[in-house]
Amino acid sequence: MTPEAQKSIRIPDAALVRELFGIQDKHARMIRKTLGVELINRDDNILLIGKSVNVSLAEELLSLLMQEKKISGDITSQKVEYFLQQLIQGNSNSVQEFVSEPIYMTAKGKTIKPKTVGQSYYVSVMQEKDLTFGIGPAGTGKTYLAVAMAVKAFGLKEVNKIILTRPAIEAGENLGFLPGDLKEKVDPYLRPLYDSLFDILGYEKFQKYMERGLIEVAPLAYMRGRTLENSFVILDEAQNTTEEQMKMFLTRMGIGSKTVITGDVTQIDLPRGKSSGLIQALEIVKDISEIGRVYLTQQDVVRHSLVQKIINAYENKK
Structure with missing residues (x-):
């Protein structure tokens, strides 16, 4: 039987111990x-x-959580669970790289930063490359992090404008038959992009930037x-672009x-007979080293913990 090991970590801050x-x-x-x-x-x-090797892992976990507390201001159950998974899988270096400076502070004082190793890599690629593909299931932060990076670049005067776009697939990109003015027509399709901007900038600053x-x-x-x-340009829901639309966009x-x-x-809603421009583009540009490609997975899902389990269940059914 393996003898138990003990390790004492001095933490004089009672509030930090409670967290x-x-x-x-x-x-x-x-x-x-x-x-x-x-x-x-x-x-x-x-x-x-506990067992010596596991005590060492627990010590490393607490050290990482304390670093994360200093940077982001909180220690959540989601972070504890994620760090545990990564340390058990031997991804200690990746977790260390993940504990990084925030991207942006929202109007309400919320810190925006990567919450998984995959997200951290995604952010680093966006910083490095002029064109980045961020591919992954819902809840992996693809769009939100891209919008945060756009706002950061704008704030640093690296770009003069932010442009967010989506294919309005439900209307076949032909909005002429819909009632109302342009804003009324496109708002339902672009609402998720508005929501991200509202959350990051706050309504007043968003309105001011839009008006200008x-x-x-x-x-x-x-x-x-x-x-x-x-400009910092984001094309969201790109799986629903046709091949012609994607080529048009890439050449803008x-x-x-x-x-x-x-x-x-995995969520293509194009009409029957239409191929996804995203899938074609990923194949066509795969050998262009200046283009970044990041594939996020269910491990990068940062919504309710059930979302990750649901995605896993669907993946296992295939």
Whole structure:
């Protein structure tokens, strides 16, 4: 039988100890269940008891969580669970890289930063490349992080304008038959992009930028015939572009622009007989090293924990 090891970690901040243990010791129970390591709060110390290798993992976990607390301001159950998974899988270096500076602080003071190693890689690729494809299932933060990067670039005066677009597939990109003015017609299709901007900028700043023409939110059809210069351009729901639309969009890139294309190749809603421009584009540009391609997975889902389990269940059914 392997003898138990013990390790004492001095943490004189009682509030930090409470956060590490979690509400009603939820985090401590997660660590005990996953690693078999007992956490004991003893004066200004946390005592770790368990198998030597697992005690070392628990010590590394607590160190990472304390770093994360300094940067983002909180320790959530989701972060504890995610860090545990990565450490068990031997991804210690990746987790260390993930604990990074925030991308942006929202109008309400919320810190925006990658929440998984995959998201951290996605952000680094967007920083490095002028054209990035972000592919993955719903809930992986593809669009939200891209919008945050766009707002950051705009704030640093790296670009003069933010342009967000989607194919209005439900209306076949032909909005003429719909009632109302342009805004009324396109709002239902572009609402998720508005929501991201509202959350990050706040309503007043968003309205001010829109009125000045510094932010544009429009259906993909309105990109035709334009050259998009000195802009941060995001094409969302790109799996629902046709091959012709995707080629049109890719050739809109102008000098001084960054472009991010997001999509989920498992959720294509094109009419029968139409092929996805996203799938074709990924194949066509695969050998162009200047183009970034990031594939997020169910491990990067940051919505309710049930979302990841639902995605896994569907994947297992295939």
